Amino acid sequence: MKEIGIQGYVPPSFRKTTIPDAATxxxxxxxxxxxxxxxxxxxxxxxxxxxxxxxxxxxLCVFIDLYSRKVVGWAIDDNMRADLVIKAFEMAYxxxxxxxGLVVHSDCGGQYKSTxxxxxxxxxxxxxxxxxxxxxxxxxxxxxxxxxxxxDLIRGVKFxxxxxxxxxxxxxxxxxxxxxxxHSGLDYKSPEQFENEIA
Numbered sequence: 364m365k366e367i368g369i370q371g372y373v374p375p376s377f378r379k380t381t382i383p384d385a386a387t388x389x390x391x392x393x394x395x396x397x398x399x400x401x402x403x404x405x406x407x408x409x410x411x412x413x414x415x416x417x418x419x420x421x422x423l424c425v426f427i428d429l430y431s432r433k434v435v436g437w438a439i440d441d442n443m444r445a446d447l448v449i450k451a452f453e454m455a456y457x458x459x460x461x462x463x464g465l466v467v468h469s470d471c472g473g474q475y476k477s478t479x480x481x482x483x484x485x486x487x488x489x490x491x492x493x494x495x496x497x498x499x500x501x502x503x504x505x506x507x508x509x510x511x512x513x514x515d516l517i518r519g520v521k522f523x524x525x526x527x528x529x530x531x532x533x534x535x536x537x538x539x540x541x542x543x544x545x546h547s548g549l550d551y552k553s554p555e556q557f558e559n560e561i562a
Contacts, residue, residue, distance in 0.1 A: 387476045393492035394468050400430045403558060404461035407435065409451070409469045410505035411443050412512075414532070416522040423532055424451040424474075426467070427508055428459075432546055433554035434508070434536050435459050439529045445477040452480070456487060468492040470502055512540070 400406065406429040413420045422443040426436040436455025440447045452467070467484060469475040471493045484491050494502050516535045522528040542555045549557040 389471045389476070389495075390491040390493045392468075392494055393466055393490065394494075402561070403428050403430045403433075404459055404465055405430060406466045406468060407455065408502055408505045409448070409467060409475070410502055410509065411447065411472070411474070412509040413443070414517060414522070414528050416525050416528050418523075418525050421525045421528045422447055423512075424448050425505065425508060425536075426451055426455040427504055428554075429468075429504060431554045431558045432504065432508075432549060433541050433558060437532075437536055439532060441525060443474060445474045445479050448474045448477075448480055449483060452483065461489075463488045464490075466490045466492050468494070468502065470494050508540075511544075515539075515544075 394406070407426045408429055409424065409426045411422055411424045413422050419441065421439055421441055423439050424437060424443070424447045425434050427433065428435050435458060436451045436453070438447050438450035438454065440450075465487075467489050469492075474480065475491075475493065481491065512532070512535060516531060520531075522531070541553065543553050545551045545553060546557075552560070
């Protein structure tokens with residue numbers, strides 16, 4: 364590696380970003396039990412990450428179908444209030460139209476414990492599941508997606524404007540990750556190809 368002028372990339376250590384809302388109770392962790400995922404829309408995992416631009420931070424919330432690893436809903440904004448999570452969930456719900464029995468799993472951040480988001484899940488007959496604060500491994504699939512996004516798209520890039528970051532993430536999720544990026548856990552198929560083959 365030294366002879367040809369390349370070096371390995373060491374990702375930064377995990378930093379706790381979830382701020383739990385102590386005033387409201389956590390939902391139980393339903394993923395600590397084994398799930399027999401036989402089809403899409405049984406479990407969605409969700410999380411929020413942030414991306415730097417020269418104008419300031421942008422925040423990305425995603426909902427990922429645990430069966431196929433497909434990003435089924437997402438939203439980007441310049442803040443991470445509850446509206447960000449609600450927009451991403453509504454996109455996922457409109458696109459997927461899940462039947463009853465769906466579980467949504469997240470960390471215990473205030474956005475996911477907000478009255479508005481919980482009321483929306485109740486209205487849609489969706490069960491809520493939560494991890495413990497500070498344990499990124501409980502929500503490993505969402506964390507893995509963000510790690511992949513940052514290695515593939517963001518590492519070494521400084522976006523000039525928030526809109527540039529939003530456009531790049533839209534293109535990455537919709538044109539590349541869901542349709543073309545291969546997953547070893549899906550027998551080296553993309554999420555969309557995997558779902559199409561089992562449909």
